[in-house]
Amino acid sequence: MHSAHEILPRFQHLAVGDVLPLGPHGPGMRVEICDPASTLAFRSEDGNWVWIFHLEPQRGGTRLISRNRIKLPGTSLARRVTYRAVMEPGSLVMERKMLVEIRDRAESCVAVREPLSA
The missing domain is CATH 1.20.5 (Single alpha-helices involved in coiled-coils or other helix-helix interfaces)
Incomplete structure (x- = not known):
């Protein structure tokens, strides 16, 4: 996977229920929470992975918190x-x-x- 070096318009209007591909062989990541001011949360289509990004105001700046949990059934x-x-x-x-x-x-x-x- 490679990071974009510019803002990609096609990814600027995410909504709950949208699915982003996770490579050619992985399950898609479905948007579960989409609050542009604070939280973006994904759940894999197979339900085994949850990944959350949260913005937390902190001392004149903002902290980006990333948490994920993977189960291996x-x-x-x-x-x-x-x-x-x-x-x-x-x-x-x-x-x-x-x-x-x-x-x-x-x-x-x-x-x-x-x-x-x-």
Whole structure:
């Protein structure tokens, strides 16, 4: 997956019930909550993954919180342990990179819009 480096108009009008593809083989992610001022929540079409983004005002700025939960129904103990040992740390690294890039883009937009003081 690659991040967009510009605002894509086709993704600016999400509504509850919309489904975003998650790659060619993954289940789609259905919008469950869409409050543009604070919360965007997705649930995978198979019901096994929930991912929530929430904006929290904080000390003159805004904090973006990302939480997700994945269940692995019908998997063996060995697969669950492997997932926790390998996939969760990898996911954490990728998610942190995504959040840092979102922060950098948001801050660069604010810097462009704010006039420089003399």
